[in-house]
Amino acid sequence: MASPLDLQEQEQLDQLKDFWRRYGTLITSVLTVILLALAAWNGWNWWQRSQATKAGVLFDEIDKAVIAGDADKAGRVFGDLRDNFGGTVFTAQAALLAAKVQLDKAQAEAAVATLRWAAEKAADEGYRRIAGLRLAGVLLDQGKHEEALAALPKDxxxxxxxxxxxxxxxxxxxxxxxxxxxxxxxxxxxxxxxxxxxxxxxxxxxxxxxxxxxxxxxxxxxxx
Incomplete structure (x- = not known):
């Protein structure tokens, strides 16, 4: 003969089975979505860290090129950063450095192209504004007044x-x-x-x- 405790446990088990029959699929789906979201978040963070690390290596190269006054190398390295890691802050910083050495070495058109990219596409708004101001200054020196006005940061x-x-x-x-x-x-x-x-x-x-x-x-x- 079943004891009251056995009957109570059986009743609880039956309730659990009924609950799982009703909501088990929903719970499983929700847990799956949460786990996938966590995996995607971790994957995104890993990718971001990986991108920043790789961009940082190239930034070191452009920094060395600037110190050496090698405008050609600075331009090439910036191109790699722009094409592969355009969304990183490193690339915005590299654009300003590359443009400076390009101007120092009388490569004004290359500097204009570098600054124009940074003014329009740099990931950070502050760097876009700095690049816009510098671009306007270079265009002013070239006598391109209307272009200079258009290059000024907005808002x-x-x-x-x-x-x-x-x-x-x-x-x-x-x-x-x-x-x-x-x-x-x-x-x-x-x-x-x-x-x-x-x-x-x-x-x-x-x-x-x-x-x-x-x-x-x-x-x-x-x-x-």
Missing amino acids: SEGLFAALTADRRGDILLAQGKSAEAVAAFGQALKAFGNEGDYRRVVEAKLIALGSPLPAAAAASGVAR
């Missing part, structure tokens, strides 16, 4: 907004548009705020153009 904020406005003023001044240049330099001063050595450069530009400084800027100049 910049903070320091980038100030630097962008200042560079826009330089380009407009080179075009002979003094009034518009003064307005751009004024925007740069406003974006810089009341501190920073670079704003003094902008103030000097306005003074050279015979434009009065904004009240706040003039007051800070007296304070100095």
Whole structure:
């Protein structure tokens, strides 16, 4: 004769079987999805680490090329990074380094191409803005004023907004548009705020153009 404990255990077992019959497939499916998601996440992290490691090796090569002043090698290594690891921060950094040595070695067109890629496709927004500013400067030096204006970063904020406005003023001044240049330099001063050595450069530009400084800027100049 079954004891009360045996009957209780049998009842619990029957309930468990009934529960599993109703929800077992769903539970198995959910667990499978979770395990697959974890596997995919781990795989993605591994791939990211692998990409970063490989890109880091190439970045070391481009760093050595820059130190040696080898613009040709820097350009080749950057091309490898761009084609194979374009989504890494290493590639954005490498673009700025490669462009610098290319300019130093009078390879202006190569530098323009390098900076244009970084300005448009670098993974990090900050590097895109830096590249855009440098690209605009190179195009300004080449006398390509409209292209330089088009290369300036869009929707910049903070320091980038100030630097962008200042560079826009330089380009407009080179075009002979003094009034518009003064307005751009004024925007740069406003974006810089009341501190920073670079704003003094902008103030000097306005003074050279015979434009009065904004009240706040003039007051800070007296304070100095």
